[in-house]
Amino acid sequence: MDVELTEILDALCQHAPFDDIADDPQLHDMSKEVEIQYVRAGEWVIAPSALNNALFFIRSGAIEVLSKENKMIRRMNEGELFGYFSLLRGGKSSQAMRTIEDSLLYRIPARWFLKFYEENDTFSDFFELAREVRLRIAMDSQSSDVSLMTCPVVSLLRRQPISTDQSSDIRTAAQIMTEHRVSSLLITENDELIGIVTDRDLRTRAVAQGLSYDCPISSIMTHDPIIMDSGDYASEAVLKMMERNVHHIPIIKHGRPIGVISTGDLIQKESHGSVYLISDIYKQTSIEGLKNISRKMTHTFTQLVLADANTQMIGNAMSHIGTAFVKRLLKLAEEKFGPPPVPYCFIALGSQAREEQTIKTDQDNALILSDKYDPEQHGDYFKALSDWVCQHLDDCGYDLCTGDIMASNTRWRQPLKVWKGYFSDWIQKPKAEALLHLSIFFDLRGIYGDKTLAKQLNRHIRQEVKQHSGFLTYMARNANQRKPPLGFFRQFVLDGGGKQSHTFNLKERGIAPIIDIVRVHALACGSDKLNTLERIEDIEEAGLLPDGRAKDLALALEMIGMVRIRNQKEQIEAGEEPNNQVNPENLSSFEKRHLRDAFHIVSRQQEFIKFRYAGKRS
Amino acid sequence: MNKATTKTACVKKIPPKNQQDWQAMYADWAKEAPEGPLKRFYEAGMIAAQIPLKDTPLLALDLETTGLEPSQDEIISLGLIPLNHQTIRCQGAKYWMAKPERSLNAESVTIHEITHTELAEAPRLEAILDDILEALTQQVVVVHCVSIERQFLLEASMKIYGYPLYFPVLDTMDIERQVMHRPWWKRFGQPPSLRLDACRQRYKLPRYKAHHALTDALSSAELLQAQMAYHMDLDADIASYWV
Numbered sequence: 001m002d003v004e005l006t007e008i009l010d011a012l013c014q015h016a017p018f019d020d021i022a023d024d025p026q027l028h029d030m031s032k033e034v035e036i037q038y039v040r041a042g043e044w045v046i047a048p049s050a051l052n053n054a055l056f057f058i059r060s061g062a063i064e065v066l067s068k069e070n071k072m073i074r075r076m077n078e079g080e081l082f083g084y085f086s087l088l089r090g091g092k093s094s095q096a097m098r099t100i101e102d103s104l105l106y107r108i109p110a111r112w113f114l115k116f117y118e119e120n121d122t123f124s125d126f127f128e129l130a131r132e133v134r135l136r137i138a139m140d141s142q143s144s145d146v147s148l149m150t151c152p153v154v155s156l157l158r159r160q161p162i163s164t165d166q167s168s169d170i171r172t173a174a175q176i177m178t179e180h181r182v183s184s185l186l187i188t189e190n191d192e193l194i195g196i197v198t199d200r201d202l203r204t205r206a207v208a209q210g211l212s213y214d215c216p217i218s219s220i221m222t223h224d225p226i227i228m229d230s231g232d233y234a235s236e237a238v239l240k241m242m243e244r245n246v247h248h249i250p251i252i253k254h255g256r257p258i259g260v261i262s263t264g265d266l267i268q269k270e271s272h273g274s275v276y277l278i279s280d281i282y283k284q285t286s287i288e289g290l291k292n293i294s295r296k297m298t299h300t301f302t303q304l305v306l307a308d309a310n311t312q313m314i315g316n317a318m319s320h321i322g323t324a325f326v327k328r329l330l331k332l333a334e335e336k337f338g339p340p341p342v343p344y345c346f347i348a349l350g351s352q353a354r355e356e357q358t359i360k361t362d363q364d365n366a367l368i369l370s371d372k373y374d375p376e377q378h379g380d381y382f383k384a385l386s387d388w389v390c391q392h393l394d395d396c397g398y399d400l401c402t403g404d405i406m407a408s409n410t411r412w413r414q415p416l417k418v419w420k421g422y423f424s425d426w427i428q429k430p431k432a433e434a435l436l437h438l439s440i441f442f443d444l445r446g447i448y449g450d451k452t453l454a455k456q457l458n459r460h461i462r463q464e465v466k467q468h469s470g471f472l473t474y475m476a477r478n479a480n481q482r483k484p485p486l487g488f489f490r491q492f493v494l495d496g497g498g499k500q501s502h503t504f505n506l507k508e509r510g511i512a513p514i515i516d517i518v519r520v521h522a523l524a525c526g527s528d529k530l531n532t533l534e535r536i537e538d539i540e541e542a543g544l545l546p547d548g549r550a551k552d553l554a555l556a557l558e559m560i561g562m563v564r565i566r567n568q569k570e571q572i573e574a575g576e577e578p579n580n581q582v583n584p585e586n587l588s589s590f591e592k593r594h595l596r597d598a599f600h601i602v603s604r605q606q607e608f609i610k611f612r613y614a615g616k617r618s
Numbered sequence: 619m620n621k622a623t624t625k626t627a628c629v630k631k632i633p634p635k636n637q638q639d640w641q642a643m644y645a646d647w648a649k650e651a652p653e654g655p656l657k658r659f660y661e662a663g664m665i666a667a668q669i670p671l672k673d674t675p676l677l678a679l680d681l682e683t684t685g686l687e688p689s690q691d692e693i694i695s696l697g698l699i700p701l702n703h704q705t706i707r708c709q710g711a712k713y714w715m716a717k718p719e720r721s722l723n724a725e726s727v728t729i730h731e732i733t734h735t736e737l738a739e740a741p742r743l744e745a746i747l748d749d750i751l752e753a754l755t756q757q758v759v760v761v762h763c764v765s766i767e768r769q770f771l772l773e774a775s776m777k778i779y780g781y782p783l784y785f786p787v788l789d790t791m792d793i794e795r796q797v798m799h800r801p802w803w804k805r806f807g808q809p810p811s812l813r814l815d816a817c818r819q820r821y822k823l824p825r826y827k828a829h830h831a832l833t834d835a836l837s838s839a840e841l842l843q844a845q846m847a848y849h850m851d852l853d854a855d856i857a858s859y860w861v
Contacts, residue, residue, distance in 0.1 A: 003712060003832060005832060005833070005836060006830075007833050007836065008708060011824075031708070032711075034707065034708045035705045035709075036705070036706035036708070036839075036843075037705055037841065037843070038823070038840055039847070040847045040848065042843075059824055060823065060824040061822065095841060101822065102821060102822045104823055104824060104840060160706075251705050259786070
């Protein structure tokens, strides 16, 4: 005789996701198979690297989640669920769970979890989203089965760094490397990293040169090697290695080296993906080859979405791919038209500069020329070069900019002094209408050529803004132009009219307003960052927003961005052209709820900047 | 759950000379009991006294009755749920309602949340006692307050089979009493409450609505798990604890 314990079902149904599926009759059957367990404080529920076969519900008490390194990741309380990460991966658990209070736990058999996960969208959305939100945290502890795109470099480190003092001689250094079986050696001075020596250096700079083995190792080391922070993504390491043609990168945490990552570590990690696309781009010698690669872009994009990458990672990857196309084309252009007569810098504007590109973007770019530029003498060269590059970018899927903000436009192909004049003019004598179309110029990144030109211009912009705070009033007003699609009762307001009558535009009405808001604050605090999330960090540090508000913006951006990316992936899979229009009817209740919250945050923050930068006149 | 935790105040073990030989008693009663379910129950026997607590098949039990006097009042519902020190298995839970000989008074109806209609449709206890016996076979029963629950079942068995039903029990109330035992110089003020709900709160167990036989069985099952985690030696013989 089967009987039901109403206590158990009632307790489960007071919490998400069960509250959302409370009317599913199968829940009754599930509750009958629940197992209960009382665990004293301080004991393992899922011991490190143990196999897990249940979804745990905390009926009372509290649990701490520990990473592989035994670091506490977070605390979970009454009503929360755990263990689903491992169930979704066949039971392998990368995190350990321990009680921190006396706890009463319900164990729901894995098959019930998997059944609801498969059959019920509301149910699975809950876990999908929980995954999204916790991805960053979780990444610290997962090292085995995530892709290169979603794991931090620190997770690939396999041993302590091997180092020696700069005064050691070459022979001693080689002996240390042999003893520890490493192909690179860090060189330190008073424990500070000052250089690196690799097998190749020993071969080419010592042996082949006939150098005495008693010479100090510092004579053959690479000074100030390229380093990365422990929190950087592994994918960025690959990009750096390919761009700079190095095979070893020391990883730094709090100013100290904690390990070295090598090409071997990365290749073992993954054999496909965006990084290989980039290396392919750099190998191409013809437009035809580049065009072929550009056709694989959508595949790479969907792969990234499937790999659980968040919007930041995807934006980063897509921007690096975009940048690779530009760089390759400019290299080919310089081969075709000859070396540049004066230095120049090709700059990306807008999303590419912010490293937030998605699958479908127009090109927004410009050229800063050295002040030695003479239009009579050099004009033809740079016109030909720019036209050629912009045209072929269009061939590679980066459509020509409808607003003509491209290097091929003479107005946006000017010497540094003219650019400085442009910005001084915009900032000192702001005109609301004109500024509306100029905001992307305030996201400006040098990507090829003499990048100091772009740096100088960015510095000029910051100085001008500092001296003319009235400009921020206009920017704040502009950031209020595009409103989130929320009605008075928090229902979604659709764009209306024609084909798009059942949809709204996530980019125009959600993502762009956030970027605008953040840009205003970033200019106000003199941040030199371009990426929106990095700007948010600077804003938070500068204390421009009340506590927690900066994080809210980051979360809202991630939430809206994720819905957009998912939507684009689905459009691609349905054979449609990806765009930014979303039909709310196609969203899960969970996505709707969170999207509403995100839009609400945007509205409030728009109000806030109006007052924050009200200026004298309003 | 592999980390050894120090147990605080321990439940006193029954010294070997005072331990009951349940296997022998069951064997005797199996000979005397009338043919039928009760005889089969005793014939199936009881687990050996040397089985460690952690390997003992435990079954939490709770009764709802028409009153508090075993000789006069009647059982109207009975809930069972199996457990060990690690797991309470809802899948093995069982629940019966029984229609009393005499009609319910209004007072006990409000306590039990069982309505007259529900009871009117339920079978008599004699129709379900066979099933209950089968469920109890070779199990060590867990109750909160042995004197009431065991006595009610004994009376019912006398009435229906004409022979007593008796079985070993772990009594969570008695265990708690020992844990709470205070030397005389500390016995000031109110003694701590031994009610099920009060005991549960000491282990930070959640509060349940009382007076449903199955929920209360679950309550005492959870309480015993907590007591085992805190105060009992899982490797000790079951004979050190059962009464």
